[in-house]
Amino acid sequence: MSYDAIVVGAGAGGGIIAALLAESGAKVLLLERGKSHTYSDEATDHLRNHRLSQYGQNTGPGAGNPRVFVDQQGQSHVVQPHHGGYHNNAVAVGGGTPVYGGQAWRFLPDDFRMAARYGVPAGSSLADWPITYADMAPYYQRAEYEIGVAGDSALSAQVWPRAADYAMPPVPKTMRGQIMHEAATRLGWHNFTPPLLINSVPRHGRSACTGCTLCVGFACHVDAKNGTHNTMIPRALATGNCTLLTEVHVLRVNMHDAHRAAGVTYTDATGAQHTVQAATVVVSAGAIESARLLLNSASGDHPNGLGNHSDQLGRHLQGHMYPRAIGLLPEPVNDLQGPGVSVCTTQFNHGNPDVIGGGMLADEFITLPIIFWKRFLPPEIPRWGLAAKEFMRYAYPRFVDITGPVQEIPSPDSRVTLDSSVRDRYGLPVARLSGTTHPESVRTSAFMFARAREWVEAAGVTRVWGKPPSLTLSASQHQAGTCRMGDDPATSVTNRDGQIHGISNLYVADGSTHVTNGGFNPVLTIMANAFRVGEKMLQRGR
Amino acid sequence: MFDASQYATLRAVVDRMIPADDAPGGLDAEVDRYLLTLLQHETGLIPTYTAALTALHHEADIRHHQSFADLTPDQMDAILHDVAAGATQAVWLTDASAFVALLAEHCAEGFYADPRQGGNKETISWRMIGFEERR
Numbered sequence: 001m002s003y004d005a006i007v008v009g010a011g012a013g014g015g016i017i018a019a020l021l022a023e024s025g026a027k028v029l030l031l032e033r034g035k036s037h038t039y040s041d042e043a044t045d046h047l048r049n050h051r052l053s054q055y056g057q058n059t060g061p062g063a064g065n066p067r068v069f070v071d072q073q074g075q076s077h078v079v080q081p082h083h084g085g086y087h088n089n090a091v092a093v094g095g096g097t098p099v100y101g102g103q104a105w106r107f108l109p110d111d112f113r114m115a116a117r118y119g120v121p122a123g124s125s126l127a128d129w130p131i132t133y134a135d136m137a138p139y140y141q142r143a144e145y146e147i148g149v150a151g152d153s154a155l156s157a158q159v160w161p162r163a164a165d166y167a168m169p170p171v172p173k174t175m176r177g178q179i180m181h182e183a184a185t186r187l188g189w190h191n192f193t194p195p196l197l198i199n200s201v202p203r204h205g206r207s208a209c210t211g212c213t214l215c216v217g218f219a220c221h222v223d224a225k226n227g228t229h230n231t232m233i234p235r236a237l238a239t240g241n242c243t244l245l246t247e248v249h250v251l252r253v254n255m256h257d258a259h260r261a262a263g264v265t266y267t268d269a270t271g272a273q274h275t276v277q278a279a280t281v282v283v284s285a286g287a288i289e290s291a292r293l294l295l296n297s298a299s300g301d302h303p304n305g306l307g308n309h310s311d312q313l314g315r316h317l318q319g320h321m322y323p324r325a326i327g328l329l330p331e332p333v334n335d336l337q338g339p340g341v342s343v344c345t346t347q348f349n350h351g352n353p354d355v356i357g358g359g360m361l362a363d364e365f366i367t368l369p370i371i372f373w374k375r376f377l378p379p380e381i382p383r384w385g386l387a388a389k390e391f392m393r394y395a396y397p398r399f400v401d402i403t404g405p406v407q408e409i410p411s412p413d414s415r416v417t418l419d420s421s422v423r424d425r426y427g428l429p430v431a432r433l434s435g436t437t438h439p440e441s442v443r444t445s446a447f448m449f450a451r452a453r454e455w456v457e458a459a460g461v462t463r464v465w466g467k468p469p470s471l472t473l474s475a476s477q478h479q480a481g482t483c484r485m486g487d488d489p490a491t492s493v494t495n496r497d498g499q500i501h502g503i504s505n506l507y508v509a510d511g512s513t514h515v516t517n518g519g520f521n522p523v524l525t526i527m528a529n530a531f532r533v534g535e536k537m538l539q540r541g542r
Numbered sequence: 543m544f545d546a547s548q549y550a551t552l553r554a555v556v557d558r559m560i561p562a563d564d565a566p567g568g569l570d571a572e573v574d575r576y577l578l579t580l581l582q583h584e585t586g587l588i589p590t591y592t593a594a595l596t597a598l599h600h601e602a603d604i605r606h607h608q609s610f611a612d613l614t615p616d617q618m619d620a621i622l623h624d625v626a627a628g629a630t631q632a633v634w635l636t637d638a639s640a641f642v643a644l645l646a647e648h649c650a651e652g653f654y655a656d657p658r659q660g661g662n663k664e665t666i667s668w669r670m671i672g673f674e675e676r677r
Contacts, residue, residue: 044675046655054651055584213676221677334672369654369673374647384559384646385619392654393565396671 003029003243006264006278008250008293010034011095012523013510013530014284015228016143018244019236020534028242029276030233031266033249034060034091037098037219037229044214046368050090050099050477051217053082054374058218059099060091064425067288070434072472078422087319087433087476089286093246096477097227097523101216101339101365102197104149105520106140106160106528109133110350111357111407114516118356124438125316125412126356129515130487130496131532137163139528139535144195147527148203148226151195158190159346168200170342171209175335176400177342180363183458184345194344194362197523199224206230215339216365228527250293251426253281253506258301261506267426280537283483284510284530287317288475291416291482291512292431294493294500307483307493307500307508314416316481318437318517319474320359320405323449326376327461332397340366348451349407349519355444357407359519361452364401372396378465400459402452405478406469407519409440414473416482436473445469478522483512498533509533543581543588548595550611552577555598558618559649565670568649576652576661590644593635600632601625 004026007014018030037059043049048056061081069077069085079085090096110117112129120126143149145167153165170193173181177193184191198220199208209224223230236242247269254275256262263277283290291314295305305313344362352358367376373392376399377383381391414435422430449468456464486492489501494513500506509530511522518525544552553574560568568574581588601621602610610618624630626642634641652661654668656675668674 044656045658047651047659055580210677213674332672336672336674336676338676369668369671370651373650373654383643384622384649386561386563388646388650389560389563389565389567392667393670396673 002277003027004278005029005280005282006031006276007282007284008264009095009283009285009289009510010093010228010233010244011284011286011510012097012228012526014282015094015232015236016527016530017282017284017509017534018242019232020531020538022236022239022242024538026241028236029278030236030242030244031248031250031264032093032244032246034093035246036093044218046370048082049217050096052368052371052374053088056082057088057090066422066424067430068419068422068432070432072436085433087288087473087479089477089479092229093233093244094227094229095286098219098225098229099217100227100477100523101341102225103341103521104144104151104195104197104524105360105518107133107136107518107520107525108160108346108349111516111518112136114357117350121356121409121438121440123411124440125410127486127491127515130485136525136528136532139531140524142531143524143527147197147228147231148199149195149197149524150200152192155192156195166195168203171196171198171200171339172211172337173342174337174340175333177363179329179333179459180400180402180455181343183455184343187455187458189345189347189455191343191345193342196339196341197226198339199226204231209339211338213336213338213366249426251296251428253283253293253297253306255299255301259502259504261503280505280507282507282509284508286510287479287482287512288416288431288433290508290510292418294483295416295418296428306503306506309502310490312484312491312493314482315412315414316410316484317414317416317433317435317473317475317479318408318410318481319476319478320408320517321437321441321445321469321474322403322405323445323452323466323468324401324403325449325452325456325464325466326399326401327456327459327464328395328398329400329459329461330398333400334397336366338366340364344404348448352447355447356409356440357444357519359404359406359444359448361402361404361448361455364403369396372399376401400456400461402455404448404452405519405521406441406445406448408474408517409438409444410481410516411435411438433473433475436471439471442469442471478511478517480511480514480517480522483508484515485513486515497536498529507533507537543578544592544595547599547609548592550609551595551598554611554618555622555645556649558615558622559646560653561615566666568653570663571653571661571666572663573649573652573661576659577648579660580648580651590636590641594638594641597630597632597634597638598625601630604631
């Protein structure tokens with residue numbers, strides 16, 4: 001079989017590319033190793049979801065897909081998808097988007113020029129993007145409209161100059177959110193309701209959010225959460241030009257010659273292998289699996305993997321550190337109003353004294369009771385006996401918490417390589433994750449923890465706890481950086497348009513190409529960049 | 543999975559992990575049923591549980607010449623605190639203090655997670671803390 005384009009991975013990036021190409025008339029093969037999930041077959045298990053994957057998760061990958069995680073002591077661990085060291089992102093049609101919280105952030109202009117603004121700390125690979133915020137702005141707007149973002153247009157316009165309002169008004173403030181809004185205002189901090197990829201009003205034939213209490217980590221029971229699974233991928237399929245295959249695993253990208261990809265080889269659910277040809281191949285499997293696929297596609301002309309002539313492929317793996325401060329208010333404040341996150345500040349994303357960058361801070365999605373028990377209890381509270389139960393009984397209705405993604409300072413040693421001994425169910429080397437982000441990220445996280453604590457204290461709490469993050473790899477749902485884009489092939493994997501240097505018809509369109517990952521949830525940037533890369537492909541005649 | 547003595551010990555420790563007062567406790571929520579369900583899925587945990595429940599029985603026998611389940615709540619708590627601190631008197635074929643932490647976490651899962659997992663009967667813990675799965 002031959003296609004105009006093969007897109008590997010039907011997530012936030014790939015779903016968009018597939019739609020843009022199919023709508024232009026191209027014959028597209030969209031390959032996804034996960035399944036299509038609908039609410040009715042979606043687990044609502046509080047212990048096996050994408051917020052708490054204690055014993056499993058509610059999407060793929062399934063059995064036979066281990067990774068190797070190297071801890072800070074240099075010990076290697078074979079890890080399964082629900083283990084923390086795996087750094088999993090949801091595997092499903094839509095990628096993480098059917099189960100995410102959907103925070104819909106634009107990066108700030110300085111997020112694209114971190115090295116220029118702050119300089120490059122020793123040992124880090126901090127660099128500027130080859131493109132600017134102005135290059136991205138029209139595509140952010142497309143993502144906000146075509147996927148669907150609800151947000152506070154007036155207040156966020158004070159942070160990002162906007163050409164148009166958000167597609168929908170913001171979600172309602174919770175009781176906690178109102179209290180934290182008043183606290184931030186007392187501190188003199190600009191704050192607003194965060195933009196979300198959730199219908200606050202009925203839109204495009206789907207209903208509005210019901211304010212239910214099972215949001216982040218779960219599929220939406222009324223399909224009000226907007227991802228590529230219910231917007232761009234249906235658009236792609238509606239053209240008749242796009243074939244979506246699920247539960248297929250791409251083994252390698254095949255090369256026609258040194259400078260042109262020929263297509264891919266994949267296995268279907270029965271294990272049968274298929275080799276398909278295409279004029280263009282787009283890799284959008286997430287930062288870990290995209291890097292692994294390109295590494296596993298090594299050939300005679302590309303002995304270290306496709307796009308790896310400068311030893312950049314797989315490096316600069318990054319996500320976000322999350323400092324969190326928790327406090328107790330004197331009276332109950334838990335109104336069970338979903339999605340729950342309803343106030344944020346971008347006051348500290350840049351311009352902080354003596355640290356590089358910063359991050360957005362916000363309150364939280366509705367926290368399931370078992371997650372509060374596992375992650376939010378103060379260290380000195382006993383975990384069993386009457387005191388443990390009494391604390392849960394008192395604290396759960398009264399807690400407020402503030403957290404947010406801290407912009408990481410990338411390290412070239414934080415990376416994806418191929419493990420030489422562990423294989424997946426298809427016999428391919430698995431991803432080996434090693435290294436950590438640069439220690440400067442810890443200093444910024446400590447600064448942001450202090451701001452989170454200050455905000456919680458300003459709400460009038462009777463006690464406050466939490467601690468700043470320590471140096472670890474953080475590359476799960478926000479994974480980025482492994483196929484860095486840049487103008488110089490010596491320091492990057494793709495050019496500014498997502499095309500792999502030296503291979504004219506092979507593209508990357510997911511978080512992999514992010515040079516840095518902002519102090520924000522990155523999905524809207526992945527989406528906007530996919531619109532941008534897809535448009536560049538169309539301008540080039542694919 | 544467990545013999546009668548081990549199961550009696552299991553129910554007794556569930557009651558000490560999450561005791562009832564004016565609000566329900568672990569046994570009211572059928573946390574013991576959750577643990578059995580969990581171990582059916584996570585079979586690798588079974589040897590840890592059988593070893594620990596047997597050792598707890600021996601701790602009670604050594605100290606009080608009684609089975610664990612027949613002790614007073616204060617006697618049980620004293621043994622559990624000792625075991626958590628590593629101050630064991632019986633032979634343990636699994637890490638004693640790690641078991642108490644693991645048991646506490648599993649009991650919390652059975653108490654605070656959704657009833658579909660086998661515990662939290664009739665959302666008894668959620669009503670105590672003010673959570674509901676509202677659609």
